[in-house]
Amino acid sequence: RNAGDYIFYTDWAWTSFVVFSISQSTMLVVGAIYYMLFTGVPGTATYYATIMTIYTWVAKGAWFALGYPYDFVTVPVWIPSAMLLDLTYWATRRNKHAAIIIGGTLVGLSLPMFNMINLLLIRDPLEVAFKYPRPTLPPYMTPIEPQVGKFYNSPVALGAGAGAVLSVPIAALGAKLNTWTYRWMAAL
Secondary structure (H helix, E strand, O other), X not given: OHHHHHHHHHHHHHHHHHHHHHHHHHHHHHHHHHHHHHHOOOOHHHHHHHHHHHHHHHHHHHHHHOOOOOOXXXXXXXXXXXXHHHHHHHHOOOOHHHHHHHHHHHHHHHHHHHHHXXXXXXXXXXXXXXXXXXXXXXXXXXXXXXXXXXXXXXXXXXXXXXXXXXXXXHHHHHHHHHHHHHHHHHHO
């Protein structure tokens, strides 16, 4: 039984790492660039990422309360990537387009690498398997077998590549949301 539990926790770690790296880099960049361009102050992205990190502690606590291991869901390392976005905006003298293209790319590339800290620090899946037998999950929560071999055995490279490509258009969306916000405010 524990062999299956071990595979479950290993698959969960790697599959969720790739999926979460992509989703978290886009989630970070859309909100961070929105607030940063709204205030026009470099540093706002880092402030946003700090708030997001605190929200994640709450979500992690909820999973733990449901009986999952403490590190079943790891808190994403958002703050350093947001600092790179702030730095880009500051270094390019508040250039919105540079923030979108350069900042968006940096967030997408860096977040999976910073998130790798999580995979290095979590307990060994074998240890977790013995302490926490695999919970019965609904089908939509069951981890997919990770096909890491197809991507040169590197979930970090896969997450960073996909993240960098997707974070730029999502950053542009965050910037565009500002325009809509201002128009909505002007209409009032």
